[in-house]
Amino acid sequence: MVTGAGSGIGRAAAVRLIGEGARVVATDVVEQRLADLAAELDGRDIVTVAGDVSDVATIDAILEATEGTADGLASVAGIMDSFLPPAEMDDATWQRVFDVNLTGPMRLTRALLAGMIARESGSIVYVSSEAGLRSSVSGAAYTSSKHALHGYAKSVAFYYGPKGIRSNVVAPGGVNTNIVVEIKSEYAATRVGPVIEHIATxxxxxxxxxATIAWLLSGDSANINGAVLPSDGGWSTI
Incomplete structure (x- = not known):
């Protein structure tokens, strides 16, 4: 199961997993992106579900498509917050970012865990961000949601590791995707801009x-559970 599969990291993960022989159920909020992906992978084992991962109806549709038997989950879908700092954060932005970046992954994980627990096998990979390791590369909502996602992933690992289920996080640095990075706050630009300019890899x-997601989903990483793995070219060491 791959969320955010219509573009960027999610799309690359779906293509990679299918290339390695997996059957993939792919979801994205933009239906046309999924149609394009399915057309590119014509003849391969892919099922698409269009919808917002934070919507309960989408979770239900995913469960129907997977028949509750997903061996792995790559939770990639996420949104940013225009770098709004705490004093400028509005309720709507805060709620929307947490809905997509944290509540959606929680609901989907909860839905798929029943089948994984029954089989005593499963691997979950959450895509986070450098913002989950520091507070200077995004706004308050995005940063908070990614820190919270790390805690949630570790909670899954703790509770269900003995059941044969692994839960890990990939925290990328900069990635070339279609996400538009827009800084709406003048104050944030003065604080964040110099940091990214001088230390970003x-x-x-x-x-x-x-490739990292595929490795964490595979048996090659069987002894990795509850880890937050930076994939940032060394950015997190600075």
Missing amino acids: PSVEAETIA
């Missing part, structure tokens, strides 16, 4: 992150 292609 070069951006990579989405396929680089997809």
Whole structure:
């Protein structure tokens, strides 16, 4: 199961997993992106579900498509917050970012865990961000949601590791995707801009992150559980 599969890291992950022989159920909020992906992978084992991952109806549709038997989940879908700092954060932005970045992954994980627990097998990978490791590369809502996602992933690992289920996080640095990075706050620009300019490592292609996701979903990483793995070219060491 791959969320955010219509573009960027999610799309690269879906293509990579299918290339390695997986059957993929792919979801995205933009139906045309999924149609384009399915057309590119014509003849391969892919099922698409269009919808917002934070919507309960989408979760229900995913469960129907997977028949509750997903061996792995790559939770990639996420949105940013225009770098709004705490004093400028509005309720709507805060709620929307948390709905997509945290509540959606929680609901989908909860829905798929029943089948994984019954089989005593499963691997979950959440795509986070450098913003989950520091507070200077995005706004308050995005940063908070990614920190919270790390805690949730570790909670899944703690509770269900003994049941044969692994839960890990990939925290990318810059990635070349279609996400538009817009700084709506003048104050945030003065604080965030210099930090990114001086310490950010070069951006990579989405396929680089997809390779890490595929590894964490595979048996090759069988002893990795509850980890937050930076894939940032060393950015997190600065």
